[in-house]
Amino acid sequence: MNKRLILTLAGAALVASAIGISQPEPAQARIKLATLPDKEAVVVRFDHPNQVLVEEERTISLQKGVNTVDFSWAGTNIDKGSIVFRAVNANSKVEILSTSYPPGEAALTWSIASPDARSEKFRLSYLMANIQRETDYRAIVSNDEKTLTFKHYFKIRNWSGGHFDSADFITRDGKTFEKALENGEAKRVLVNKWDKVKLTKEYVYDTQRQYEGKVLTDYVLKNTKEMGLGAIPLEYGKVRIYQDDGKGTTAFTGEDWGTFTPIGDDMRLNIGIAQDIKVEFKRMVNDVENRRGNVYDRDIEDEYEIKNFKDTEATLILTLRVDGEWEMQKDSSGFESYERIDNETIKFKVKCPAKGEPVKLKFHYKQLNIW
Amino acid sequence: MRWLFPLLILSVFTLAGPLNAKEELVTLPKRDTVQLTIYNSVDLTLVRETRDLTFKKGNNRLQFSWANTLIDPTSVEFKALSNADKLEVLDTSYPAESNQMLIWTVSADEDTTAKVEISYFTSGISWNAEYHGMLSSDESSMHLTAYVSVTNNSGEEYENAKVRLIVGSIHLVEEIAALAGGQRMERMKAAYSKMRAADAAPNKKREIVKEGLSEYYIYSIEGAETIPNGWSKRLESFVQDGVALRTVYTWDPSKYGNALAKLLVFKNDEAHKLGREPLPAGIVRLFRDAGSNRLSFVGQVYTDYIPKNDEVKVNAGFDPEVQLKMKRTSFKKDNLTFRWSGNRQYIVGWDTVEDFEIEIKNFRKRAVDFEVNVVMNGDFDFDSKTKSTKIDFRTQRFTLTMEAGGSTKVTYNVRTRYGQNIKNK
Secondary structure, X not given: OOOOOEEEEXXXXXXXXXXXXXXXXXXXXXXXXXXXXXXXXXEEEOOOOOOOEEEEEEEEEEOOEEEEEEEEOOOOOEOHHHOEEEEOOOOOOOEEEEEXXXXXXXXXXXXXXXXXXXXXEEEEEEEEOOEEEEEEEEEEEOOOOOXXXXXXXXXXXXXXXXXXXXXXXXXXXXXXXXXXXXXXXXXXXEEEEEEEEEOEEEEEEEOOOOEOOEOEEEEEEEOOOOOOOOOOOEOOEEEEEEEEOOOOOEEEEEEEEEOOEOXXXXXXXXXXXXXXXXXXXXXXXXXEEEEEXXXXXXXXXXXXXXXXXXXXXXXXXXEEEOOOOEEEOOOOEOOOEXXXXXXXXXXXXXXXXXXXXXXXXXXXXXXXXXX | OXXXXXXXXXXXXXXXXXXXXXXXXXXXXXXXXXXXXXXXXOOEEEEEEEEEEEEOOEEEEEEEEOOOOOEOHHHOEEEEOOOHHHEEEEEEEOOOOOOOEEEEEEEEOOOEEEEEEEEEEEOOEEEEEEEEEEEOOOOOEEEEEEEEEEEEOOOOOEEEEEEEEEEOOOOXXXXXXXXOOOOXXXXXXXXXXXXXXXXXXXXXXXOEEEEEEOOEEEEEEEEEEEXXXXXXXXXXXXXXXXXXOEEEEEEOHHHHOOOEEEEEEEEOOHHHOOOOOOEOOEEEEEEEEOOOOOEEEEEEEEEOOEOOOOEEEEEOOOOOOEEEEEEEEEEEEEEEEEEEEOOEEEEEEEEEEEEEEEEEEEOOOOOEEEEEEEXXXXXXXXXXXOOEEEEEOOEXXXXXXXXXXXXXXXXXXXXXXXXXXXXXX
16 A cells, blocks of 8 residues: 555535534544555556656545545646546546645645435546666577577656566556566566567678777667567667677677667667778779869768678678769679669669779769859 | 634614614525536636625625635626516625625625625636547547546635636736735645545546537536646537547648658547537647557647547657658759949849759558658749649648658759849749
C-alpha cells in the first residue's frame, strides 16, 4: 500500500431535522471511514514517447446520496490536470458530480452521487513524472560474425515519490511485465530476444565519422523480418557487443549507441577501429578552370590508397562528401560500385585484396559555378 | 467566525441631528443572493448581491467595506430593487482614512424595508475549460467530456452563488487587480471543511445552460456553488459520444520542427456531433482505449477559443510506425547572368535547380493520411508529378493517403532565381 497516495472516503448522508422543520438546504453529515481502500490492478504504461500513465483501481464503499472522496498525492509527481476518475463498469449508475481542488495541496475531492449503498470499483488514471525509462541491448555475435542473438532490455527508474507493490509495466511495443518498484529503485527487464539475426560486417571510411583517417568496423543490423528482426521499431539505446570465442565463452568486443531504427532501416553499430586496413588520402589535382569573370569551376582528383593487411579479402565502404554543385567524372576508378545517396554524399564500395596489396580509388569530380 | 468581507453596515442618524451625530448601528444584513459573472479573457468578475435592508425615515448611512479583497472601488454600485420610489442615494463618500470603504447616504421617505442590489467588479476569480477525449481503439472517434473549472483567489468567499461564465474576449482599459490596489491574498487558508459542508449538492450533475449574447456566450451553472477562497471546482460542461476524429500525419517544419507530427483533428460542428456552441479555450487531453476500458495517453494541446465550425488539432507527437524522410537529391546552378564592369565581368544573376525526394512509409495496420508542406524562398518555380495545392505564396502542400504497410516516394523540383534573374512581375 502506497502511503503517499491516500484515498480517503467520506460518506455524506442527508440528515432530517429532528424537530421536523424543513430546511431550505439539506445539512450533510460526514462520516470518515476508517478503512482506506487498497490499490488494485496497477498498470504503468510507457506507450507515449515521453509521458508515463499510471492506472489503478480502488473499490469504494458508497452510501446512498452524495459521497465525498478525497484523493491526495503529497510527495509524488502526479499531473493534477491529467487525472481521470471513472467507474470500471461503464454502465454504473454512480455519477461524479464535481471535482474540487483545495489551495496549496496536492489533493482533490470528488463529489460522487450513488443511487444506493454499494461497493463500486473505480479506475483512476494519471500522468506521473520522474519515472524514467531507458532501453539497452546485448548482442552476442557468433564466432563467424554472420549472426547474432539480440536481447532488448527495458530499464525503469522510479524517482516519482510513489512506489508500486505490484504493477504491470507496459512498454511502447506492448510487452507487459509485472514487478514491484520502490521509490528510488531501478529495474531492468528483458523484453525481447531475437535469435539468429543476420549481421553484416562493414569496414567503413567515412569523412563525417572519421577518426584520424582510420577505418571503422561496423555491424549493420537490418530491422526487417528477412534478417530476423522487423517486429518493432528499435528504440535508441546502448548496445553492448560480445562475441562467441568458440570455446564456450564470450568476449566483450565493444559498444555503441544504437539510434532509433524504424522498421526497414539499418542499425549501424561501431565496434571499433579496423587496425588492419589502412587508407591514405592524397589530392592529386586541384585546378581552377572555365573561368568566366568571377565565376569558375574546380577540377579535383582525390586518391585513396587502401591496404588490407588481413589474410582474407575485405570490402571497404567509403562515404565521401562534396558540397554545392558537382559532377563525378567518368574516369573515376578503382571501385566495385557507387551510390549517390543525396546531392552531397557519395558512397563507394571497394574490394581490397588480402595481405597488404594496395588498391587505389580515384575520385575525380568537378565543382561547378563557384564564386 | 466570519472575517471575510465585503461587509455592509447600516447605520441611521436622525434628520434633526447634526451631521456628526453619534451613529447608531442598526443591523448587519446578510447577503440573500449572490450572482457571479466570471470572464475568462480578463481577470474580471461582476458580483451582484442582494440584501434586505430596513430603513428609517430620514437619512441612513450605509457603510460598505471590502478589506483584503480585490474589489475595484470605482465599480461599486447601489440599487434599490423594491420601494425604489421611497429611497434616494444622496451621496457616496470615500473616507480619507480608508481606501477600502465607502458610505452611501440614503434618504428614506418613511420607515421601510427594501431589497437592494450591490454590484461591483472583483479580480481573482477565474474560470477555464478543459477537455478529455477518450479515443476508440482505432482512433476514428472519441467520447468527449468538456469541463469548466472555477478558481477563487479573490480573498472573498461567495456562498451559494449563482455562477455565470462568459466565453469571449471583452475590452478593458485598466486591470481590475490594479484598481483594487494590487492587494495579494495572504488569506489562502481556505475552509476545507466549510467547502465540503457547504457542498449541499443535489444528487445529480449540474446542468450548464449555454446562450449567446452579442459577441459572447454565457454559461450558466444550474443551482448554486460555494467556492471558498483558494479553491477550484471543476464541473462537467457537456459530454458527447461518437465525435468523429481524423488522423493526419503532418510535415510542417515551421510549426512542428523537423519531425512528422501526428495530428488528431476534429471539428466543432454538427457533422462531428458538436457545434452547439463555441468551445472556450483550454487544455485538450486525449486518451485512447487500450482495451477493457483502460487508457493510454495520446497527447495534449492548449487550444484557443474554438468558434462553431472551426477545427481543433491535437499534436500526438511522434509515431514510430509512420515515417517521412526528406532529402535533396540534386543541386545545380543555371542561367548564369554576367555584367561587364570596365574590362571585367561579374555574375549578377543565376538560378538554382534542386530536386527533392520525400519518402513515406506506413507500418500501421490501417491507411493513414499525410499532409506534407514544403516551403520555398524567393522567386521560384515549383514542379511535381504529384498533385499539390498552393497554401500561400511560398508553401505547397501534398495531400496523400497511404495504405496499411505501404510506402511511396514523392519528388519535386524547385527552380529559384537570384540577383538580376528575379523576374519583375
